[in-house]
Amino acid sequence: MTSRALDLLGAFDAEHRSLTLSELARRAGLPLATAHRLVGELHRWGALSRLASGEYVIGRRLWDLGLLAPVQSGLRQAASPFLHDLYGATLATVHLAVRDGCEVLYVDRLAGHVSVPVVSAVGSRLPLHATGVGKVLLAYAPEAVRAEAFGRLTRITPYTVTQPARLAEQLRRVRAEGYATTGEEMSLGACSVAVPVGGDSVVAALGIVVPDLRRDKARLVAALQVAARGIARTLASAE
Amino acid sequence: MTSRALDLLGAFDAEHRSLTLSELARRAGLPLATAHRLVGELHRWGALSRLASGEYVIGRRLWDLGLLAPVQSGLRQAASPFLHDLYGATLATVHLAVRDGCEVLYVDRLAGHVSVPVVSAVGSRLPLHATGVGKVLLAYAPEAVRAEAFGRLTRITPYTVTQPARLAEQLRRVRAEGYATTGEEMSLGACSVAVPVGGDSVVAALGIVVPDLRRDKARLVAALQVAARGIARTLASAE
DNA sequence: ACTTACCTTCCATTGAACGGAAGGGGTGGC
DNA sequence: GCCACCCCTTCCGTTCAATGGAAGGTAAGT
Known part of the structure; x- marks a missing residue:
């Protein structure tokens, strides 16, 4: 289901600009393994990027898209x-x-x-x-x-x-x-x-x-x- | 596959800020029926919005996300x-x-x-x-x-x-x-x-x-x- | 009225997403 | 040093939801 991935993106907001994998999974209501795979896909595509700390943030590519x-x-x-x-x-x-x-x-x-x-x-x-x-x-x-x-x-x-x-x-x-x-x-x-x-x-x-x-x-x-x-x-x- | 949906988003760029369903399908290399469903999901979530003309554009929610x-x-x-x-x-x-x-x-x-x-x-x-x-x-x-x-x-x-x-x-x-x-x-x-x-x-x-x-x-x-x-x-x- | 192009809906098939479980790594408590 | 805890990652058999061909509907162009 595609909407799972969108729920993961929706987990970010002004107060939560960077999230760990488990936080993402929790906030989106997904099992960890599932979140892991989806986050991986989003990351590969450029929708998410990963900080040195391992936390995920919204990626450049989404920033670009948003500007359109x-x-x-x-x-x-x-x-x-x-x-x-x-x-x-x-x-x-x-x-x-x-x-x-x-x-x-x-x-x-x-x-x-x-x-x-x-x-x-x-x-x-x-x-x-x-x-x-x-x-x-x-x-x-x-x-x-x-x-x-x-x-x-x-x-x-x-x-x-x-x-x-x-x-x-x-x-x-x-x-x-x-x-x-x-x-x-x-x-x-x-x-x-x-x-x-x-x-x-x-x-x-x-x-x-x-x-x-x-x-x-x-x-x-x-x-x-x-x-x-x-x-x-x-x-x-x-x- | 989640990445299909991402490919659809990737079909937008500076020269193509608004696209019809069929253009989206073509540019993302997806069958029309599949694109239709995925676009519908993206639209419902707010990642895409629809102009009066029926064309799709990047939605507010992605704009918001990008700013994060x-x-x-x-x-x-x-x-x-x-x-x-x-x-x-x-x-x-x-x-x-x-x-x-x-x-x-x-x-x-x-x-x-x-x-x-x-x-x-x-x-x-x-x-x-x-x-x-x-x-x-x-x-x-x-x-x-x-x-x-x-x-x-x-x-x-x-x-x-x-x-x-x-x-x-x-x-x-x-x-x-x-x-x-x-x-x-x-x-x-x-x-x-x-x-x-x-x-x-x-x-x-x-x-x-x-x-x-x-x-x-x-x-x-x-x-x-x-x-x-x-x-x-x-x-x-x-x- | 015919053609073309686009959008939408349906549904049987199938293969890709799913998630439980197990393994690895790091940190802190005692 | 050992254990407990938390987080991340990988694996793999099952299953169920995504898939896309086909058909129907609408609108515009000739």
Whole structure:
């Protein structure tokens, strides 16, 4: 059964980037001998590679393949130069994200030498209601998604918005004003602003994280919108 | 056989990012019915996703997995801010690459709005002898690799170095001077400079591509070396 | 209406995956 | 030094699930 091999790959996640054979077998629920053979095949093919310690990690070949996924090819390439502009203009951590079901998926991220404590990493997923890019994506998401997201407004910090009515009001303002903000709703000491990318249909969200927003929100929003428009234009002309 | 499924995944490459079922079957050398079932399994798991047109592409889940690969986690994160500094200082296309067997594997890339025509993309592979980062990696590679690489010095442009003796001499200079250069050896109109990252053992190469090198090579090399040292230091302190 | 090309489903055959068991290596406890 | 523990690797007879040829369905092109 092919799916056995996939289960083995599925045993890896952000907290378990390297696993021994027995851990793999346990996590995938496979007998050791079976895991051994399958892992061997995956290794031979290049899907897994083996550290000096004997532990297995995701291999180069899967990394390559992942880069061919559409999430990345079009959007990331188009966005890349604008993310730099944005970083240059704001010196804040810059995020490019898309919606994947009921979560924010961070597609690209650009951080300077020192940055506000930020939990996101490229490829990581966070709830939609507690981040700037998340609120943007939620504001423009289909009704079904919004309904589901409202069903699980988990509290992350004391400032996380967990009341449906209040979140709904915020989303209305996002649509009206064209940007979303958060204040320490995902992690303490971090505020964020985000704008949608794409006109009629929102394909992504662009956001920055800063320690404080009161000072020059207007300037940041303006910079974000310039970049977002640039990305949208590049995407449209590439199509 | 699990490897059948892997062959199907292997059918995707930079030129074939989306494939129909029959193309997949053909490229993987499998009977259509077999390919159909396997593709179905891969799709259900999330390794493949299906476009509106019916064609298959690499799915999000593989993209996620790829990001867990070690190439990326340590090196890219450590390098990211320095790549950025480097771009700011030179306004050239910046490359971070590692050696994968007998090829250069581009791990990160940072380009401005306009850039010299460059063939590389993140995740792409190029021969070691025709690029700046490649020459650096080759210069510090084990003897066995060098031998193999010398066996296939394919000509890419009229300026590509294809004589083993001449390349050997160049590599000697790379080791002596600490940087490598190319002049239109990979694509016309593009020159490059690159330096090694890491002290005793070279873990990566850092390079930039510019239209012309005669003007301020010294300044570029200096900027590269500052960045490379920064990356190495970050890597070491993270370990 | 005919041709072509692609996708999907079915099902009897068969050979390749399966996993229990046994062997080897390394580490730590006493 | 010896034993206990854990992890990795190899072997091999059984069996059951993958296989792929064939046939049916759909869509587009002439």
